Amino acid sequence: EAQVTQNPRYLITVTGKKLTVTCSQNMNHEYMSWYRQDPGLGLRQIYYSMNVEVTDKGDVPEGYKVSRKEKRNFPLILESPSPNQTSLYFCASRQWSDQPQHFGDGTRLSIL
């Protein structure tokens, strides 16, 4: 089954403790993205990647890092999480430019 898998689905942690949210897709897609969703602000893109070793900033990249060492994986790294990064996070992937994106089920992060 074609899917985008995120882990963990839920995480409660404390300020400053490094964490990684993994994202994996099994559709051989070139493009992958990370979004965060906050009430009243909708979904906003954090980072995206057009292929292996090619990444770029989205609209809200501050406080986040990403890497794309393999085509299928696109982890989101919070080196020193802060409470304002408490949010619902989605990973997405797609094939060519005009093709629709497939989203993961989301990761709900709470930073205390």
Next chain:
Amino acid sequence: DAKTTQPTSMDCAEGRAANLPCNHSTISGNEYVYWYRQIHSQGPQYIIHGLKNNETNEMASLIITEDRKSSTLILPHATLRDTAVYYCIVRVGGQGGKLIFGQGTELSVKP
């Protein structure tokens, strides 16, 4: 990317067609119209997309006006499980795959 305008909320009776409008008066010739929906806090789900012609798939139909300044998503026989927030997005290909989600239309399907 062109701005879209959608009603904040709509109701639909179960079994009836749900017609969700979207205005995108500043759309340019190479921008596609996409529709996604989000049920509760699940990941957005792709529904349908089109450029000029009307499109139909197993989930819905997309009707785009001839001047392309507006479109309508049609769910032919709405069920309670179609209750969700529906997003209309226009986007040029490329640009890193960014989708700009507005506030969308909250569709409530009622028994």
